[in-house]
Amino acid sequence: MNKADFLTELQRRIAEYPSEETKRSVEYYTEMLDDRIEEGMTEEEAVASLGSLTDIAEQIKCEIPLTTLVKHKAKEKTKSKKLSPWVILMLILGFPLWGPLLLACFCVFFSLYMLIWVFDIVLWSGTVALGAVVLNGLIGCIVNLVRLSVPSACFYLGSAMLALGLCIFWTWGTKVITKGIVYGTKRCFIQFKKSL
């Protein structure tokens, strides 16, 4: 094996380690070979005198501090998550296309969401309306009592009672639905945040 082959093979075997370590090791062994060749050895003899490549690669691996290795692995991980410059360029160039599309998408979702709240508002106005009927019934009852027409007063009181019952029932249902919407919104936000 000549010098170039040896160095290529060594580089290949330790390529997975931090590039600084790889570079230093290859530099070191290049110097060792050059010094031997300078002394009169042939390339092959110099390579043979260094010992087995497996041992050399193993030695290099053993001596890299664990912290360096861990940092190196961690760096590799974060690197893979980053966008490549090419993708960033495409994103910028494509903005006139995907920008409006994204905006339209957002608008559609926003209006659908608003629709849900409009439905909720309608339900709450039902509560208000029923409350108004109760109030109306009570006033009617009092007015008729003052006029001394008892049957009419009874009718107003009855309708007020009926409206009150309905109002309580209606409000309970509406409350449950409003809570559901708020809960759903929260869940959506959490999911969205997680996916980022």
Next chain:
Amino acid sequence: MDIQLKRGMLEICVLSALLREDSYGYKIVKDLQPYIEISESTLYPILRRLESAGALNVYSTEHNGRLRKYYAITEHGRGRIREFLNEWNGMLAIYNYIKEEMSENE
């Protein structure tokens, strides 16, 4: 020789090889070979360790149209040698004790 002991001895040997003058990898190996078994592949990690411990400095100089790395011992490195020599007195006492006991009770 015990591997831990040899490792420690090698570090001190390498530092001692730098006392006279700054030296480079191949020369260190050649200088030490008469005294202790050492190869380039064992020297490399030792140099790295000593460098990161601050016991030696590294610099590159041009030699025959290529770069050669020279190693220079630091004050910290000299301190390591002194430490070793001091420890050795204690080691020697232990050695003598063991030897005496062995010869008396063999």
